[in-house]
Amino acid sequence: MTAPANAVPERAERSLRQTLLSPGYRRLLLLCVLLGVPIALACFFFVGLQHELQHWVWTSLPEAAGYDTPPWWWPLPALVLAGLVLAPIVTRMPGGGGHLPVNGLGGAPVGPRALPGAVL
Numbered sequence: 001m002t003a004p005a006n007a008v009p010e011r012a013e014r015s016l017r018q019t020l021l022s023p024g025y026r027r028l029l030l031l032c033v034l035l036g037v038p039i040a041l042a043c044f045f046f047v048g049l050q051h052e053l054q055h056w057v058w059t060s061l062p063e064a065a066g067y068d069t070p071p072w073w074w075p076l077p078a079l080v081l082a083g084l085v086l087a088p089i090v091t092r093m094p095g096g097g098g099h100l101p102v103n104g105l106g107g108a109p110v111g112p113r114a115l116p117g118a119v120l
Contacts, residue, residue: 093117 019025057078062070090097095114099107110118 089117089120093120 058070058074062068062074086097093116095110095117098114098118099110
């Protein structure tokens, strides 16, 4: 004899219900909420701060300096500052700032020694 057609879905539903109601799954959900909500809020406020900073740099600051629109050279000081900050990190920290982008996703694996330079 063959089993009824709805036997497999009932068994799967019972297994799913058992998994969803288990204490381990509930602890995992609680951990996800405790981690996810603060991280999402931090990301939201970071994006808001980034928006305000971008508005200040490209609108308010040029007006305060007496320009109607940002001049062509306006991004150059920020690029020079970024280069001055990153050059010592790439040249002096272990790992040289991470993997070489020219290798793409291939190339030799990067070890934990390169982590501090890549994070900064």
